[in-house]
Amino acid sequence: xxxxxxxxxxxxxxxxxxxxxxxxxxxxxxxxxxxxxxxxxxxxxxxxxxxxxxxxxxxxxxxxxxxxxxxxxxxxxxxxxxxxxxxxxxxxxxxxxxxxxxxxxxxxxxxxxxxxxxxxxxxxxxxxxxxxxxxxxxxxxxxxxxxxxxxxxxxxxxxxxxxxxxxxxxxxxxxxxxxxxxxxxxxxxxxxxxxxxxxxxxxxxxxxxxxxxxxxxxxxxxxxxxxxxxxxxxxxxxxxxxxxxxxxxxxxxxxxxxxxxxxxxxxxxxxx
Numbered sequence: 001x002x003x004x005x006x007x008x009x010x011x012x013x014x015x016x017x018x019x020x021x022x023x024x025x026x027x028x029x030x031x032x033x034x035x036x037x038x039x040x041x042x043x044x045x046x047x048x049x050x051x052x053x054x055x056x057x058x059x060x061x062x063x064x065x066x067x068x069x070x071x072x073x074x075x076x077x078x079x080x081x082x083x084x085x086x087x088x089x090x091x092x093x094x095x096x097x098x099x100x101x102x103x104x105x106x107x108x109x110x111x112x113x114x115x116x117x118x119x120x121x122x123x124x125x126x127x128x129x130x131x132x133x134x135x136x137x138x139x140x141x142x143x144x145x146x147x148x149x150x151x152x153x154x155x156x157x158x159x160x161x162x163x164x165x166x167x168x169x170x171x172x173x174x175x176x177x178x179x180x181x182x183x184x185x186x187x188x189x190x191x192x193x194x195x196x197x198x199x200x201x202x203x204x205x206x207x208x209x210x211x212x213x214x215x216x217x218x219x220x221x222x223x224x225x226x227x228x229x230x231x232x233x234x235x236x237x238x239x240x241x242x243x244x245x246x247x248x249x250x251x252x253x254x255x256x257x258x259x260x261x262x263x264x265x266x267x268x269x270x271x272x
């Protein structure tokens with residue numbers, strides 16, 4: 001659990017690229033309620049509807065446990081690749097991944113045609129993040145998490161941007177307020193996107209008019225592929241260390257050991 005969430009956070013911190021917005025100018029620290037009020041005004045100036053802001057941030061509280069977890073996330077990858085991969089890619093997960101490849105073969109084929117990312121890479125990421133959507137996607141209210149981290153001055157610009165993106169997700173109608181549940185850095189869904197990545201890379205692949213990365217497998221898998229394609233994934237190319245596609249996976253996770261684990265898992269899924 002701890003390694004998975006830290007892995008997502010390491011990736012997401014590198015991936016965030018929201019353009020400048022008024023919310024990023026809000027002064028961090030000080031009284032939490034005053035910070036939320038100031039952020040709310042800035043979010044409205046950035047185009048978020050007052051009713052969305054009121055529903056999402058009305059009564060939001062600071063979460064000390066989130067801050068404590070955030071402070072612990074340093075030097076997480078202190079194992080060798082062999083030690084790490086043995087804890088993440090076992091026979092049960094490989095078997096489960098191969099079953100997902102078969103169950104979603106048609107969908108994964110359509111995704112590969114559109115985005116150029118092979119099924120085994122997408123399913124490997126899906127399995128590592130939330131055990132193919134069956135595992136823990138996080139149980140924390142996203143707005144409480146992000147307001148807490150935005151108020152904290154250590155990375156306030158980053159998380160003010162994430163908080164604004166979370167409001168955009170609700171305003172677009174992609175998720176309801178009740179569906180905005182995630183992990184310790186505000187990651188959402190079956191492949192654990194931060195809100196800014198949700199906005200930037202999310203794809204409505206089931207055609208229902210919304211990007212739902214919690215419940216829609218087509219949206220989840222296509223959005224994951226879209227992230228990699230946008231990051232420079234080369235169709236048909238190698239994805240092991242030293243390749244262009246290995247570098248493209250840096251948008252997913254900066255940690256070399258994590259990207260090597262994705263490749264290792266993908267190889268196992270493909271029978272290599």
